[in-house]
Amino acid sequence: MNSLILLTSSRIVLPVAILFSVYVLLRGHNEPGGGFIGGLIAAAGIAVHSLPRGRNALVRLLRVSPKALIGSGLMLALLSGLPGLLLAEPFLQHQWAFPGGLPLSTTLVFDVGVYLCVIGAVLTFLAYYLEA
Known part of the structure; x- marks a missing residue:
């Protein structure tokens, strides 16, 4: 696809989409959002970047x-479910820690896993349709 407009605008869309997707990912446990919708936003940004550049640009951008x-x-x-099992609780029973008053949980680890799965699935599908 040779679109000068898409080629130029995607340089702005990609970083904005990635930043917004990370924001949605991190706020997902307490507010609307999470790993799934954050992953879709990131994949959309990467797709907009890769469409005018082709499959090789996608591979270079992802590096994996x-x-x-x-x-x-x-x-x-x-892995996010294992701490619950180790504490004799149900699998995926999320555990919380408060180091220095900062609430951290295994929920975030689970959401990051979903985030990566969604990005990988969308981009695997997209890679078959990009020109080499």
Whole structure:
């Protein structure tokens, strides 16, 4: 696809989409958002960047295979359930820690796993339709 407008505007869209997707990811436990919608926003930004540039630009941008993102996301989501099991609670029973008053939980680890899975799935699908 040779679109000068898309080629130029995607340089602005990509960083804005990534920043907004991380914002949506991080606020997802307490507000609307989370890993799924954050991953869709990031994948849309990467797709807009890759459409006028082709499959090689997508591979250069990601530096890993989109399928590797799916696998690492699944591993993170799976690992987020293990602390509950180690504390004799149900699998995926999320655990909270408050180091220095900052609330951290395994929920965020699960959401990051979903985020990576969604990005990987969308970009795996997209890669088949991009020109080399």
